[in-house]
Amino acid sequence: MNAPISIGTSTIPDVLLDKLQNDLQTLQRDGLLFNIDIDRVGNITFLDCRLQGQQEQYLETFKAYLANSLADIIIGEWEQRIIRKIVRQNFYYYSEEEKRIILKKAREILNPAAFSSYHIQQRKEKILLRILDYLELHQELILEGFINFRLKDYQQELEDIVNSAVDEFLLEKEYQEFIRLLKYFVDIQEPRVDDVKIVFRENGKFNLLDQENKPLQHESLEGIMLDLQEADANYEDLLISALITLAPRRVELHLEKGAAGGDTTKTIRNVFGSRVYHCPGCQLCKG
Secondary structure: OOOOOOEEEEOOHHHHHHHHHOOOHHHHOOOOEEEEEEEEEEEEEEEEEEEEOHHHHHHHHHHHHHHHEEEEEEEHHHHHHHHHHHHHHHHHOOOOHHHHHHHHHHHHHHHOOOHHHHHHHHHHHHHHEEEEEEEHHEEEEHHHHHHHHHOOOOHHHHHHHHHHHHHHHHHHHHHHHHHHHHHHHHOOOOOOOEEEEEEEEOOOOEEEEEOOOOOOOOOHHHHHHHHHOOOOOOOHHHHHHHHHOOOOEEEEEEEEEOOOOHHHHHHHHHHHHHHEEEEOOOHHHHH
8 A cells, every 4th residue: 555645734734634635536536546544643633645556656646736735725825824924023013003004015016916826826836846846755744844944935035025015115104204294384384376287298307387377487496497407307306396385276287198297296196185186188288
């Protein structure tokens, strides 16, 4: 009789048993009979998986099915456990709400919406090959030990993803603080002009116009306009500075065809809120 391949776990024995039984049903339908016996040693439950009778020629196929099931379990059951553990241990000083946000960002980085199945399959294939290599030399595999000692590079990949999620979280937090301060500066100022029209150009520059569509003239803008002449001028920063200085009652956004307002228009909307009007298309937008 074939020696069993024993798969042990102290964490999810029921999940493991259900997964193996369901996945191996395909083999049973193809005439490969197997047994799964349950054995408990301390806090570890072993599932002894064995082909019945003289079916040694199918042993590699049997191992491949087992490896596929185990890879699915690691991706489906352990991946999120590992990520939560990394956040809990490495970033314990964040509040529960902040940890929740970091976890959400980590999941989005790990499985980008448009390519989720592709990324999952890539990770699964690496793990599956590692399991197959292990089963070539061993008859017993304890899931927790295998993950901790044989998949360190996989765990490092997940830790790198969590670190990226934390970086994103901190950048967003800094941005929100930046927006809060700008809104404060705008709210405490008396508006210096009623209406400012901003025309974003395809070349990445912009024009500030008054209510009559003429170049905006204001004494408080003289220094900013000089800065705009510099070759290395940061147009977004200078535009935001001009708007904060003027604190207009109304801000009109006009985008020339091919212009990318992007983050700049997002910042303007966040700071000025209901004062912002986004033009759906006019002569100014046509250039």
